[in-house]
Amino acid sequence: MRFTSEQRLDDGVLEREFTLGEIPGILWTPGSASTSAPAPLILLGHPPLGLRKMYPRLSARARQAAADGFATATIELPGNGDRPRWPALEEARADLRRAMEAGERVSDEIVDALVLPLVEKAVPEWQAALDALLALPDVSGPVGYSGGVISIGTRLAVVEPRISAAVLFAGSFVPRVMFEEARQVTIPLHVLLQWDDEGNERQAALDLFDAFGSKEKTLHANMGGHTGVPQFAGDAAAQFFTRHLK
């Protein structure tokens, strides 16, 4: 892990860009981190739209988390942003676009091709990032995972024992096999569902919530579309992490 830039934001949060091999990422630590105990870490997942495009929302989440005493970090997804193009992913996206423009039901094959390779490739990268981040003096466990592609969050919750709690956003295409995988999740979950999210199946989100094996799981459904998560829902997710990671 190599830091490539560093800036102190106006609220005292330290924002550092880094690369992990070829993967760009960003780390935010609370303003007081250098003088106090290492901060527990929340990994900030995000939809596959590229880090640059997601930066405003990610940094807002990072600042809120820093105010609660958390370090946060994110990395670019494979085939996204400034990372090398990934022809298979672009083909799957083109198939998805064609199906949606034709008003067709998005087939299981398209969803699988769109999501499963991304999960296979991204999850070990997030684990490698976790190795590097936890080696830093101002970052510590326990670790939370928040948001992004719900299948990536689900797989991480199953395979990565250092992740103790997760906030998941119901709102991505979910391959059928992930419903089986969801049963293996046992960590506390806080699932956000935008009730009127265009282009996502509400029933699939409810089925996935039902499938998670966790004894403590909470579903928060709110009105509005994909990006309309109300402030109070963000606050509730923050309280969930405070309850589980502190």
Add this chain to the structure above:
Amino acid sequence: MRFTSEQRLDDGVLEREFTLGEIPGILWTPGSASTSAPAPLILLGHPPLGLRKMYPRLSARARQAAADGFATATIELPGNGDRPRWPALEEARADLRRAMEAGERVSDEIVDALVLPLVEKAVPEWQAALDALLALPDVSGPVGYSGGVISIGTRLAVVEPRISAAVLFAGSFVPRVMFEEARQVTIPLHVLLQWDDEGNERQAALDLFDAFGSKEKTLHANMGGHTGVPQFAGDAAAQFFTRHLK
């Protein structure tokens, strides 16, 4: 409204029993109420099991609300507790019991007979209680409604303009007509659903949540049965009232 007893609880909350005509009720006001501004009121709904049986849970909710600066009040439901027997209600309950013991689906007729007369009779009583409570010097608007039979809460939210926000518990038999009525609700709603509640239909609860006309409505689903609402879910409901009534 006539106060029949008064006691100061150990956390300073003033608990007063009252009667409103033949209807018994309880009013809780924060410890500091006599010396400060009147407290906004939350009406505490409850399932039709009698106030005495419900007292431990109601007083716990009242104390939490008092800590947040709210007055709370509740009244006995018709045909329940120490109120005169109501043969029609008892007959409907007996029909329900028979159907459940026989393992039959509870018919719409039974649900209607069980719930609709209760709604018809209880709602004007809660409105009369509201008249009397808001005339007291230490109680004020805005008013919230919390919990209990969801059809009573729904009707109150439609017909009583002094109620500004409601926390509803998905977990009662809901007559079909209430789904239509739900569309007329416009106040902010916070709906609690126990995901694994025995004897209540999860899908009906989700359909009712979907039907509510409110622009701001939130569903919080948690694990556990009817009485297993976790502490953090109660805290979130309290925050909802603080957001809307203060």
